[in-house]
Amino acid sequence: MVADTRTSHSPAVNPRRERTDAPAGRGPSARRRTTLELTGKYVVAVVASVIAVFPILYIVSASFNPNGSLVGSNSLFASFDLGNYVELFTSPAQPYAAWFVNTLVIGIVSSFGTVLLGALAAYAFSRMRFSGRRLGLITILLVQMFPQLLAVVAIFLLMTAIGDIFPAIGLDTQLGLILVYLGGALGVNTYLMYGFFNTVPSSIDEAAKLDGASHARIFFTIILRLAAPILAVVGLISFIGTVSEFVVASVILTDPAKQTLAVGLFQFVSQETSSNWPVFAAGAVLAALPVVVLFFLLQKYIVGGLTAGAVK
Structure with a gap:
C-alpha cells in the first residue's frame, strides 16, 4: 500500500514549477523585443549625432579652404591651409x-x-x-x-x-x-x-x-x-x-x-x-x-x- 501510494503521487506535476517555467518560454521573444528597441535607439542616436556634427565639420573644413568661396569645401578637409x-x-x-x-x-x-x-x-x-x-x-x-x-x-x-x-x-x-x-x-x-x-x-x-x-x-x-x-x-x-x-x-x-x-x-x-x-x-x-x-x-x-x- 505504501509503495502504491508513492507511485500514485509521483506523476503529479508541481503547478509552481509550471508558473516558473512559463516565463522561460517567452524569453527569446522578450530578448528580441529588447534588442529591437535598443537597435532603434542607437539608430536614432547615430542619425541625430550626424545631423548635429556635420555642420560643425563643414565649417571647420571650410575654414581651411584656401579658395574664396564655399564651392571647394564640398569635400571635407580636401585641403589644409591656415591662410584664412x-x-x-x-x-x-x-x-x-x-x-x-x-x-x-x-x-x-x-x-x-x-x-x-x-x-x-x-x-x-x-x-x-x-x-x-x-x-x-x-x-x-x-x-x-x-x-x-x-x-x-x-x-x-x-x-x-x-x-x-x-x-x-x-x-x-x-x-x-x-x-x-x-x-x-x-x-x-x-x-x-x-x-x-x-x-x-x-x-x-x-x-x-x-x-x-x-x-x-x-x-x-x-x-x-x-x-x-x-x-x-x-x-x-x-x-x-x-x-x-x-x-x-x-x-x-x-x-x-x-x-x-x-x-x-x-x-x-x-x-x-x-x-x-x-x-x-x-x-x-x-x-x-x-x-x-x-x-x-x-x-x-x-x-x-x-x-x-x-x-x-
Missing part, C-alpha cells in the same frame, strides 16, 4: 582681435551681472513675503513672451536720449549694450533661479538666523553655494546669448573698433562683390572656442541646474 586664420588677424579693415576681446568683455560682464541680479531677485521672491510679489512673478513671466527684437526701435531711441545726458552709457558704448543685455535677460533667468531656490529648504535660513546671520550673509555664504548648479547654467546661457546676439549689438554699436564678433564677422559676407566665406568660417570657429571651453568647465553643473530649476 592669418588673414583674420592681419587685415587692417577688419580688426578681428578687437572684436574678440570686446565680445569676451561684454559676455563676461553681462553674464556676471545677470547671475548676480537674477539671484538677488530670485532670493527675494523665494524667501521674502511682500505686497506685489505674485504680481511681479506673473509680470516677469508675461514679459518673456515678447522677444527683445520687438523693442529694437524703442531701445535705439532710449539709448540716443540717454547718450545726450550720460554719454558713457548712451549709443555706441559697450557699457550701454551691457545694460541692455542685463535688462533683457533678467526676467527668464530670475524665474529659473526662483524655481531652484524653492528647492533649498527654508530650515537652513532659519538655522542661520538663529545664529545671528542677516539676509545678506545667508545669501552670499549659504544660498549661493547651494545654488551653484543653477548659477552655472544661467551664466552659460547668458554668455552664449550675448556672444551670438546680432540685432541689438548692430543697432547700438556703430564704431568698428567697438563691435562684437557677431557684428564684425558679418562684414566678411555682407558685400556681394567681396564675400569671403572661408575667412568668415575661420572667424566663426575661433568665436565658438570660448563657449566650448566654458561649457566643459561647467559641465558637471549643467544637468542638475536645468532639471532642478525646471520642476518648479
Whole structure:
C-alpha cells in the first residue's frame, strides 16, 4: 500500500514549477523585443549625432579652404591651409582681435551681472513675503513672451536720449549694450533661479538666523553655494546669448573698433562683390572656442541646474 501510494503521487506535476517555467518560454521573444528597441535607439542616436556634427565639420573644413568661396569645401578637409586664420588677424579693415576681446568683455560682464541680479531677485521672491510679489512673478513671466527684437526701435531711441545726458552709457558704448543685455535677460533667468531656490529648504535660513546671520550673509555664504548648479547654467546661457546676439549689438554699436564678433564677422559676407566665406568660417570657429571651453568647465553643473530649476 505504501509503495502504491508513492507511485500514485509521483506523476503529479508541481503547478509552481509550471508558473516558473512559463516565463522561460517567452524569453527569446522578450530578448528580441529588447534588442529591437535598443537597435532603434542607437539608430536614432547615430542619425541625430550626424545631423548635429556635420555642420560643425563643414565649417571647420571650410575654414581651411584656401579658395574664396564655399564651392571647394564640398569635400571635407580636401585641403589644409591656415591662410584664412592669418588673414583674420592681419587685415587692417577688419580688426578681428578687437572684436574678440570686446565680445569676451561684454559676455563676461553681462553674464556676471545677470547671475548676480537674477539671484538677488530670485532670493527675494523665494524667501521674502511682500505686497506685489505674485504680481511681479506673473509680470516677469508675461514679459518673456515678447522677444527683445520687438523693442529694437524703442531701445535705439532710449539709448540716443540717454547718450545726450550720460554719454558713457548712451549709443555706441559697450557699457550701454551691457545694460541692455542685463535688462533683457533678467526676467527668464530670475524665474529659473526662483524655481531652484524653492528647492533649498527654508530650515537652513532659519538655522542661520538663529545664529545671528542677516539676509545678506545667508545669501552670499549659504544660498549661493547651494545654488551653484543653477548659477552655472544661467551664466552659460547668458554668455552664449550675448556672444551670438546680432540685432541689438548692430543697432547700438556703430564704431568698428567697438563691435562684437557677431557684428564684425558679418562684414566678411555682407558685400556681394567681396564675400569671403572661408575667412568668415575661420572667424566663426575661433568665436565658438570660448563657449566650448566654458561649457566643459561647467559641465558637471549643467544637468542638475536645468532639471532642478525646471520642476518648479
